[in-house]
Amino acid sequence: MRAARQIGCDEATRLISAGLDRELSGPARANLRLHYLACSACRRFEQQMLMLRRALRGMDAGDVDASAPPNPPEEPPR
Numbered sequence: 136m137r138a139a140r141q142i143g144c145d146e147a148t149r150l151i152s153a154g155l156d157r158e159l160s161g162p163a164r165a166n167l168r169l170h171y172l173a174c175s176a177c178r179r180f181e182q183q184m185l186m187l188r189r190a191l192r193g194m195d196a197g198d199v200d201a202s203a204p205p206n207p208p209e210e211p212p213r
Contacts (some may be wrong), residue, residue, distance in 0.1 A: 139162070139165035139166050140166055140169075141166075141167040141169065142166045142167070142168070142169075142170050143170075144170075144174060144176065144177055146166075146170075146172045147167055147177045147180075148177065148180055149173075150163055150166070150167050150180045151167070151177065151180060151184060152184070154167075155158060155184060155185075179198065184206070
């Protein structure tokens with residue numbers, strides 16, 4: 136078995152996203168765990184992606200109107 140290697144945030148976020156769609160290989164999981172030891176931002180990103188996934192799974196397809204324009208940005212106070 137290969138030893139875990141240090142990865143950067145770009146690769147970590149790619150692995151986090153990929154891990155939502157499929158099971159990661161053992162080495163990829165090890166690299167990600169090693170990265171989590173030093174990076175609270177990527178740990179937080181994973182938690183946010185999991186929370187978003189749970190929220191989206193709880194929605195009905197009819198809850199989303201793809202033709203609706205996005206909310207306009209709020210105007211700053213004057």
